[in-house]
Amino acid sequence: MAKYLIPALALAATFGAHAAPAKQPAQAKLILVMAVDGLPQEQVTRYASQFGQGGFRRLLEQGAWFSNAHQAHGITVTAVGHAAILSGAYPYQHGIIGNNWVNPAGGSMYCTEDQNYKYIGNEKTDPHDGTAPTNLRVDTLGDQLRYATGQQSKVITVSGKDRGAILLGGKTGTAYMYMEESGNFASSTFYMKEHPQWVQKYQAGKPQERYYGVKWKPLLPDAAYAGDYGDAPNVQLSSESGTTDAAYYKRLKASPFLDELTAEFAEAAIDGENLGKNPAGVPDLLGVSFSAHDLANHEYGPESKYSHDHLMRLDRILSNFFSYVDKRIGMDNVLVVLTADHGFPNTPEFSSEVQKTGAQRVDGKKMLDDLNAHLSSKFGLAKGVMAYSLPNLYLDYAQIEAKGLKREDVENAAARFLMSQPGMADVYTRTQMESGAVGGTRIATLMRRAWNRQLSGDLMVVLKPHWIFGFGSGKGTTHGAPYAYDTNVPLIVMGKPWIKPGHYGQYAEVVDIAPTLAYLLNVRPPAGAEGRVLTEALK
Numbered sequence: 001m002a003k004y005l006i007p008a009l010a011l012a013a014t015f016g017a018h019a020a021p022a023k024q025p026a027q028a029k030l031i032l033v034m035a036v037d038g039l040p041q042e043q044v045t046r047y048a049s050q051f052g053q054g055g056f057r058r059l060l061e062q063g064a065w066f067s068n069a070h071q072a073h074g075i076t077v078t079a080v081g082h083a084a085i086l087s088g089a090y091p092y093q094h095g096i097i098g099n100n101w102v103n104p105a106g107g108s109m110y111c112t113e114d115q116n117y118k119y120i121g122n123e124k125t126d127p128h129d130g131t132a133p134t135n136l137r138v139d140t141l142g143d144q145l146r147y148a149t150g151q152q153s154k155v156i157t158v159s160g161k162d163r164g165a166i167l168l169g170g171k172t173g174t175a176y177m178y179m180e181e182s183g184n185f186a187s188s189t190f191y192m193k194e195h196p197q198w199v200q201k202y203q204a205g206k207p208q209e210r211y212y213g214v215k216w217k218p219l220l221p222d223a224a225y226a227g228d229y230g231d232a233p234n235v236q237l238s239s240e241s242g243t244t245d246a247a248y249y250k251r252l253k254a255s256p257f258l259d260e261l262t263a264e265f266a267e268a269a270i271d272g273e274n275l276g277k278n279p280a281g282v283p284d285l286l287g288v289s290f291s292a293h294d295l296a297n298h299e300y301g302p303e304s305k306y307s308h309d310h311l312m313r314l315d316r317i318l319s320n321f322f323s324y325v326d327k328r329i330g331m332d333n334v335l336v337v338l339t340a341d342h343g344f345p346n347t348p349e350f351s352s353e354v355q356k357t358g359a360q361r362v363d364g365k366k367m368l369d370d371l372n373a374h375l376s377s378k379f380g381l382a383k384g385v386m387a388y389s390l391p392n393l394y395l396d397y398a399q400i401e402a403k404g405l406k407r408e409d410v411e412n413a414a415a416r417f418l419m420s421q422p423g424m425a426d427v428y429t430r431t432q433m434e435s436g437a438v439g440g441t442r443i444a445t446l447m448r449r450a451w452n453r454q455l456s457g458d459l460m461v462v463l464k465p466h467w468i469f470g471f472g473s474g475k476g477t478t479h480g481a482p483y484a485y486d487t488n489v490p491l492i493v494m495g496k497p498w499i500k501p502g503h504y505g506q507y508a509e510v511v512d513i514a515p516t517l518a519y520l521l522n523v524r525p526p527a528g529a530e531g532r533v534l535t536e537a538l539k
Contacts, residue, residue: 025498028335028521029276030284030335031141031286031335031521032336033086033168033288034287034289034339035085035338036289036290036490037160037289037293038298038343039489040302040340040485041067043307045067047308052315053319055314055319058318058319063494063499064492065490066504066537067505068488068504068506069489070489071341071487071509072449073090073446073482076342076482076486077480078099078161080096080098081510082289083136085510086142086168086287086513087136087140087511087529088513089511090511091450092449092450093137094137095138096135096167097450097451097456099111101389101456102388104454110130111167112134112162112163112166113127113128120186120194123182130166131188131190132166133166133167133170136166136167139171140171141285143155143171144518144523144525147523148521153282153283153284154275154278154285155172155174156173156269156286156287157173157287158265158266158269158288158289159176159287159290160291160292161291168289173285174191176269178261178262180246180253182249183248183252183261185199185261186203196273211252212244215235215236216257216309217233217234219309219312224312229304230304230306232309233310253292254292254299259291260313263318267321267328270328270329276325276328276333276334290314293307293311293314294344296310301344301477302346302477335517337491338494339510342479343487343488343489345466345468345478345483346477346485347475351466355466359465359466359467360422362421362469367421370421371384374414375413375417378413381396384414390461390469393458393459394458395459397458411459412429414427414459423464424464426447427462430459433460436448443483447460447462462482465481465483465485491508491513493513493516512532512533512534513531514529515531515533516533520538
């Protein structure tokens with residue numbers, strides 16, 4: 001018998017078989033948690049008829065699909081969403097308030113940076129690169145699984161983005177991420193001194209080289225994209241140097257082939273780490289974050305042919321990946337979760353012209369310059385807003401107090417000015433957040449969850465629906481709002497022995513994933529988890 005057993009098995013071993021409920025389903029051998037970066041729920045519904053048999057369709061038909069599931073916090077970006085998936089916590093607790101934020105000690109902070117650690121091998125590591133989960137203030141389901149099994153369970157995560165892998169992996173897992181300079185997947189010295197043999201073997205094969213000169217063209221016939229906007233995909237992966245170099249690897253990252261490589265590396269991890277066949281007889285956890293859909297939506301919008309085609313390609317990637325897992329472990333031994341870190345709005349131009357919303361782009365820098373000019377005129381402040389990382393603005397409280405001004409007076413004056421600007425829906429102040437006086441609306445609740453007392457700004461702004469901050473040429477779109485197009489994401493749980501298939505309309509949140517998995521695994525939920533167990537979907 002294994003030295004370490006999760007609690008239900010340990011009780012049965014200690015007190016005899018009669019102590020356990022009748023016909024307990026077999027313990028899952030692998031927990032497979034997948035996140036699709038930037039996938040709004042509406043795209044799953046809109047394109048469902050075009051999915052093949054083995055990918056999304058398999059999940060929708062054999063899994064419990066919660067179509068009214070939400071990333072239920074107000075700043076819907078990649079890092080915040082990934083931190084929620086396996087911690088079950090909101091940003092006010094888990095401390096990941098954005099992809100970047102203003103460091104209270106000065107300068108900027110990237111969500112997964114820790115300058116004590118470097119990428120392994122000959123990979124370039126910049127000061128703000130993601131190398132460790134240091135900024136994550138809570139534990140995760142993977143951490144609890146490893147604790148319950150005496151560190152015998154393996155927790156491996158892989159993503160095209162460092163934050164996608166690191167924040168899924170928690171404090172005690174092992175994360176691997178795509179390197180833009182080399183096209184490799186690599187880990188950091190936070191996790192180990194050097195890569196295991198299977199990673200070295202994978203890197204030696206140089207699978208990233210095979211896409212040089214390959215064209216991203218539509219997968220389906222032209223008629224399949226009839227309702228979409230813009231041009232069809234027509235991108236050749238190459239570089240000005242005529243060879244595989246950093247420019248090529250960055251272009252590869254923005255293509256659907258990044259997700260193909262991610263799945264391939266995940267398969268190598270299953271084989272190399274013997275996941276799902278743990279000799280200790282305990283479950284393992286594999287987290288896979290597919291990053292490329294986010295990049296397609298940013299560049300072209302979710303209404304585009306590019307986004308549509310990418311989702312079709314991801315569907316085929318998932319089908320092949322599931323086939324591999326089925327042959328290696330058997331899907332009836334695998335508990336599968338698929339969700340997303342955030343959704344996506346349409347481009348403001350599409351929203352305004354087609355949906356008649358009147359949406360526009362807001363020049364955030366000009367807005368802040370105008371606000372500083374207003375605070376200077378009203379209070380004599382040299383630069384009232386000393387730093388910003390939208391939607392957070394940081395006031396110079398030292399200067400405010402030196403002039404004998406009240407913080408609340410400056411906050412309120414700034415909020416009133418911002419509310420007079422085009423596209424502004426609401427502004428929350430530090431005083432409101434600290435006192436709890438933010439109102440009882442759903443938007444206010446989401447913004448309160450997104451605000452961390454130690455890290456967040458002194459003003460938090462919310463644009464009107466469909467409006468976005470845009471500093472560039474007016475192309476593409478971005479996410480981060482508390483509205484349904486950014487919060488409503490797919491949440492699907494599949495596993496024949498444990499899950500009742502079906503389409504569920506009940507409200508659910510991504511923070512429900514960790515408590516539900518903890519319940520099925522009979523382990524303690526993560527400390528910050530606030531979600532519920534999705535009992536309606538359990539056998």
